[in-house]
Amino acid sequence: MRYLPLTPADRASMLETIGAASVDDLFVDVPAEARLAGPIEGLPAHASEMAVERHMSALAAKNLSAGSAPFFLGAGAYRHHVPASVDHLIQRGEFLTAYTPYQPEIAQGTLQVLFEFQTQVARLFGTDIANASMYDGSTACWEAILMAARVTRKGRAVLSGGLHPHYGEVVRTMAKFTKDDIVSLAPELTADPDDAAVIAAIDDKTSCVVVQYPDVMGRIPDLAAISEAAHATGALVIAVVTEPVALGLIEAPGALGADIVVGEGQSLGVGLQFGGPYLGLFGCREKFVRQMPGRLCGQTVDAEGKRGFVLTLSTREQHIRREKATSNICTNSGLCALAFSIHLTLLGGEGLARLAAVNHARAQQTFERLGQVPGVSILNNAYFNEATVILPRDAREVVRELADRQVLGGVSLGRLFPVADGLHNGLLVAATETTTDEDIEAFATALEAVLAGASA
Structure with a gap:
């Protein structure tokens, strides 16, 4: 039996309130050719649970797994x-939540974990501060571009040709709604990244330059040279790190002049997981902290002088007035952040x-x-x-x-x-x-x- 909590009268009243003639009006932004006109051809109307399990198991058996x-x-x-101890520890009752607490000071354990996570990310990235994580690397990249626009009061972002194309697609999709000017340089099949082309694309209207490090073809750009050129025009440098393990061997982006460093934390503690959930990392210079999206956990002392933790900043639309928020997609992937932090702690x-x-x-x-x-x-x-x-x-x-x-x-x-x-x-x-x-x-x-x- 289907569970239908709303009566036809309920639905009609809701549609009237929002000014829509039908439910179909809510999907006008989806192209007609992408919408289903009826049931999916070839799928049975119904089947028993055992039959579905057998069918899905047969399909899964065709996969070649990692x-x-x-x-x-x-x-x-x-x-x-990923060490077995990571999965064991993240399932402890004190930790098993995906969210930053909405009554934070009563959840000292969660806040301490996030504080430690922030410290690890900041040290890894070579930045002054880091937030309590974000949704994933690609949306963190877009949030960094928005942040750079707020800081510089400019609206032109240059994406290097070595940026992962999926990150670029996310940026261009979101920019349609903000009217930011996105300049995407073409990828080149060269032995070294074309740093000169990135530098040549920077002008006085540029808010930021986005450079992946190492880039999507595995090459390592000269962040120091790009940073010097960008800073000369007042632009910020956003470094994108999709493989954080690399920072155990190569120089941290913050040490090479990057103003904002974002990335994907999947490599440490999280696993492949069929594409998600993953973990967005975000760090920046301290002077930009009030423009940083997401949440920031801080350390303090209580009335008795004991160490404690607080939610210092929370510029997310769920916490403050929407028009004052720096972001509405800065989801804190808390459980993945915990796994990342435990794995990195075990490594040292x-x-x-x-x-x-x-x-x-x-x-x-x-x-x-x-x-x-x-x-x-x-x-x-x-x-x-x-x-x-x-x-x-x-x-x-x-x-x-x-x-x-x-x-x-x-x-x-x-x-x-x-x-x-x-x-x-x-x-x-x-x-x-x-x-x-x-x-x-x-x-x-x-x-x-x-x-x-x-x-x-």
């Missing part, structure tokens, strides 16, 4: 080992550095072996644990054929940039501490067979 095959996918989501500073070194070593081993495959070359002059491999034919086809051979062999640039010219032979390959010698050899052997079969 843990069951050599895995070299990255492009913003990375397979790292030295452990993170060792983990990063292992990742880089595994990547070097992978690319050295792939470079021995006839017709294959490595694009990058520098990389962390991910780089672009150039193949003699369209990488999208190669990826599918590798999957048929039980190897998840990377992400094709043609999939990420379907309309860009000259990128389709690029394959983005990532290696982490989970990559084994056997995985690397299986990948190289399968790739050689696939490419040889095409030329036969």
Whole structure:
């Protein structure tokens, strides 16, 4: 039996109140061709629970999962080992919540966790402060652009060609509603990122420059040079980090002049999880703190002089008047932030550095072996644990054929940039501490067979 809490009269009254003639009027912003006109063709009208379970299990069995095959996918989501202690600790009753408390001072444990999380992110990013997390990396990137516009009172953002295209799409989608001018530079299949093109795009109307570090092709831009050029015109630099493990080995963006650093925290503690939920990271210079979206937990002392924690700033539309809010999508992914913080605590500073070194070593081993495959070359002059491999034919086809051979062999640039010219032979390959010698050899052997079969 369906549960329908509203009567026809209830619905009619609600529609009349908001001035809509029918429920269909609420979906006018969705193109007509994207709306269903009736039931989905091919789906049964009903089935028993057991029949649905059997059918869904059969579909799931067709998947090639990350843990069951050599895995070299990255492009913003990375397979790292998550210690069992992380999952154990996040399920403790004191922690098991996804939210920042709305009566914060009575939840000292949650506030302390978020305070520690903020400290870790600020140290990792090289920024003065960090907030209590955000929804994910892409929306954190957009929030940083909005923040830069508030700080500089300018409305032109430059996106480097090395920014992940999904992040760029989120930015352009949101900018339609704010009328911000978004300048998206074209991606280039070059051994080093085109920092000169980024610098050349900066002018006196620019509010910010958005640079991914390392970028979507695994290259490492010169943040210091870009920061110097941006600051000369009064623009801010937003660094985007999709692989936080890299910061165990390369310089923190804040130390290179970045004013705002955002990123995706999935690599530490969270796991792949079919694309979500993930974790947005956000740090900035202290002088910009009142323009920072999200919430900020602070440390204080109570009336008895004992250490305590408070919700110091909360500029979110759920907490204050909407017109005064800095954001309405700065969801605090509390449980994922906790997992991130526990994993990073278990590693410590030295452990993170060792983990990063292992990742880089595994990547070097992978690319050295792939470079021995006839017709294959490595694009990058520098990389962390991910780089672009150039193949003699369209990488999208190669990826599918590798999957048929039980190897998840990377992400094709043609999939990420379907309309860009000259990128389709690029394959983005990532290696982490989970990559084994056997995985690397299986990948190289399968790739050689696939490419040889095409030329036969």
